[in-house]
Amino acid sequence: MYPKNLLYAYALIGICALPACHKGTSYGEGMVRLHVTGTWEGQPFQASQEHHDVLNHRVFVDGLKLYLSDVQLKGPSGQEDLLEVGLFNLTVGEGVSLVKVPAGTYGSLLFGLGVRPDLNMSDPSQYAAGHPLSVSNGTYWTWASGYRFVMFDGRFDTDPNGTGTVLPTFAIHSGKNDCYTTAERLAPSPIHVEPGDTTDVYLNFAVDRFFYTQSDTIDISTDNQSHGENLTLALRFTDCFVQSTTLH
Template sequence: MNIRPFLLAGLAAVALLSACHKGSAVDPEGQGAVRLSVIPVWNGAPFDRMQVYLNAADQREQIQLVKFYLARMTLVAPDVEHELFDADLFNITNGPETRILPVPAGDYQQLRFGLGLPPDLNHTDIATVPVNDPLGNNSGMYWTWATMYRFLLFEGRFDNDPQATGLLPFQFSWHTGLDTLYRERDLPLALEVPAGDTVDLPLYVDLARFTTDGADTLSFADIAQFHGEVQSLPLGIRIADLEQGAFCTP
């Protein structure tokens, strides 16, 4: 049998496929993975939940709960996007939380994600979701009065006296939610994911920036409690905006 025509056709096909890959930063046939770690820090240093910090409003602050949704986590290459997950719940109170997620091999230059849940997910009928799903009942994130989810639980204790020692006398509890407090973030990235390999993708959350971005500083004395009350919405918007600025990639 004359195999020459088949050989030529095969070589041509390989050549064509190679040509296709040259123009793309992502290899759709080569599968890699990323190890996404959401890492809490305080002013860039490792976060310790037992530590009492001094915040930008000159208050002593101890954080006891940091739990939030990230949504539509997407790696972006020049010509393609890959969504890592539609929504997931992270509790970084005790340290980093990690997910290993499959992704096409390639060079990614941007990380795009939402803080909270976009409206189409925020209005999910929770009774239709498996209880242990990030959006399920066991998440503890549902606001039944609004049939929507809380996006962020940020709780702890504080003291208005920066010189004091000992127990912190006051409690703060910021819970954001509602569609209007959903935020999106794009962060630059230089991430090469080889086929067959798993690479680290750290995402830092600077908890010191939950109360300040340098220009805007929120004091717990102004708002120790926020639970979606419309009367406090302007402060809720500031909380959501500050949270948005607290995320960064290396």
């Protein structure tokens, strides 16, 4: 269970806003540092740089923010909470949160992409500036009474050899409870949390995979706008977002 005071993180570059960040560890407990990262074809993701998608379009990603909810480590003895809700801005680099958990061995990470339904329906005015659900973050859809879950913005060029100014834009903003998706990612090797030590865990989003899965390919030249009204496209992108993730 989460403590009465809301566990949360608002992550930019190495900024942690978890209540547990500055607490010392007691016997039998260790610290887990969760890194949320982005890559493009295995290399660190860099915003506004030229990339090529699976259909060989030139792509410039200018903005990438996303919410994660109910992040937990899962082990033989159960699940341990890392984060209830966090906003990660991968445009500026990896996001990091730090939390204390019981020492032990864990095998997977559970998470929800987006803001889980009960929090998504909450009143954003109750959250102070700096909280991931605060209206100051500009992520709340007033018209939909809910949050944008993933904000994926940029420019594209259908000419793979183009060199001129890239003007056509894409803006994929998923949201609404239908797009909230939970997933589990297995660790490639056991995650050992030792008493008094800090263990690093990385959840990576392969941004180049945001346009396709094994069963679907999204053509950004025709499917490039989603602001809550195009649920079919939002769900297709959500599937790509989730399937792009790996744990290491």
